[in-house]
Amino acid sequence: MTITEWDDAACALLVLDPNRHVTQANALAARWTGYPAAALVGRPLSSLFTVGGRIYLETHFTPLLLLEGQVSELAVELAGADGSRMPVLLNARQSPDDPGRTHVAMVAATDRIRYERDLLHARLTAEEATAESLRLQARLQLLAEASSTLSSSPTVESAVSAVAGELVARWCDWTMIYLCQAHPTSAPHSLRLAMARHRDAARTIEVAQLASDFPSQVSSSSALHALLTTGRPQLVAPITEERLSRAADDPAVGERLRSVGVRSAIWTQLMSNNLCLGALCAVRGEDGDPFDDGDLAAATDLGARIGGAVNALQLKQREQETSVALQRALLTPAMPVPGLDIVARYRPAAQHAQVGGDWYDSVARSNGEHLLVIGDVIGHGSDAAAAMGQLRSIIRTLAYTTGATPAELLSRADEAALGLGLTTLATCTVVSVRPGEGRRRLTWSNAGHPPPVTLTAGGTTELLAARPEPLLGLGRHVARSDHVAALDVGDTLLLYTDGLIERRDEDIDESLSKLARTLRDCAGLPLEQLGDTVLETLLGRSPDNADDVALLALRPVMTS
Incomplete structure (x- = not known):
């Protein structure tokens, strides 16, 4: 490097002897330190820096120069003759021709430090x-x-x-x-x-x-x-x-x-x-x-x-609590009858406020005859429950105050509902049980309701099926039919609503077959246990069935 290039360099340049004393300094080094170039000659390098810089020279500069022969971008501060400070990045390299000589170059670090601080701030802000x-x-x-x-x-x-x-x-x-x-x-x-x-x-x-x-x-x-x-x-x-x-x-x-x-x-x-x-x-x-x-x-x-x-x-x-109270008020317990065991069960639909249109009833007539009624108003919720209460009252009153057969009773209920302005549809089955000992005569009529099932004491089942007849509430006179069956002592009659057997993913015939199998498995069980077992088997123990279910079971027993 010529003398002109040496003095016009954009960085401060120094040459050190083996003792780290300055032997040469260019014009920029003199200007940054505040010492004339001639005054720099002979000064220890460490004397040009702040206390922190001197420590860096001892801990970083000297070891790196001895081990690697060079130092790159060591951040230190120059201590000017007038007490000023200037941050610089110090680079040094031992002369390849004379290992005892060291060339030092320093560049101003003010702009770089500001840039790095701004970059660090931006990075921290972005991270946050x-x-x-x-x-x-x-x-x-x-x-x-x-x-x-x-x-x-x-x-x-x-x-x-x-x-x-x-x-x-x-x-x-x-x-x-x-x-x-x-x-x-x-x-x-x-x-x-x-x-x-x-x-x-x-x-x-x-x-x-x-x-x-x-x-x-x-x-x-x-x-x-x-x-x-x-x-x-x-x-x-x-x-x-x-x-x-x-x-x-x-x-x-x-x-x-x-x-x-x-x-x-x-x-x-x-x-x-x-x-x-x-x-x-x-x-x-x-x-x-x-x-x-x-x-x-x-x-x-x-x-x-x-x-x-x-x-x-x-x-x-x-x-739900109000609905349960309403439902319990509407569905009274089955009346005790000499010579007959009667069991009633009701399980509400979980998603319809615990109330619906299914009902059962048991009415004793003055002549000793006993009527069982089971029905289902079309729909769910409080409206269905209200309609059910009215229709149940109509049938209950007719059953007690008249001697009508089941078919006649359903026909009169149709007429009464129409005359009273009750616009609702419902399925219903009415069964009359004659008094007596031993075998009991059953007379029944069905208005579009699932067929009753009988279970003999020996474990055989039979559906009481007949030609389907219209639902209640169609608004016109309907001719209805009575049918006859018999129950011996120990036999069981089961009445139920469609929630017990109807499944979206199951054929109705298969559901009825499953009900018959369940009943046969219950042969010999007490009537209370039979009712619970039928519900648990067909609906499960969890009370989350999709539809209301009412169940009424009757069994002739020997009287003492």
């Missing part, structure tokens, strides 16, 4: 934005899954259980869900624990025990008390030792909280139509990030969704 986006996505996914779970839950208990499972799987380490005991109120003691769950299933019992004691032990300074008195969701992060000690009046509760693990927590109400129906607590332990304001907003949304679902399910449950 990505992390926040992932957190938001996780919250939205939690809310979507919770909504789906709530909409498909048939009961309050199953809803809160499923949501608790979603929470510990996706969002928190453990959770507690409380419901108001009766009427919505803000008193902490009115809450009852509905569900407690820990991400580690083995610790769920521990959380449940803690959760059971917590509401009654809550202190006036706790987040739960603040939630229920102000109505505002509570974010507690981080949870300090002082906060733990003030969480409950009983110190043992604080100890159990420490044992389960708490770092941050959120309390929010379960709201619906401006009423508080309960409270939700979500907790994160020592592992993972604490809850933040975004989590609090998600919890508030979740509390409203749970509250809406709980409100709807509680209303449905009250409707």
